[in-house]
Amino acid sequence: MxxxxxxxGRRRLSEIVSKAKKLFMxxxxxxxxxxxxxxxxxxxxxxxx
Numbered sequence: 001m002x003x004x005x006x007x008x009g010r011r012r013l014s015e016i017v018s019k020a021k022k023l024f025m026x027x028x029x030x031x032x033x034x035x036x037x038x039x040x041x042x043x044x045x046x047x048x049x
Contacts, residue, residue, distance in 0.1 A: 006048045013041040013048075 004012065020037040023029045 009048045010045050013045050017041045 017038055020029065020034055024031070024034045
């Protein structure tokens, strides 16, 4: 997989968080899992700025 640009990386992180929220709404993952994913994505997004 080719290296992503910073903007593409941030977009991809937001897609991952969005998918995690959908999985949470359906009941496949717990609140704890969702919070962990959001925290990781926020940290990584800050690193890409």
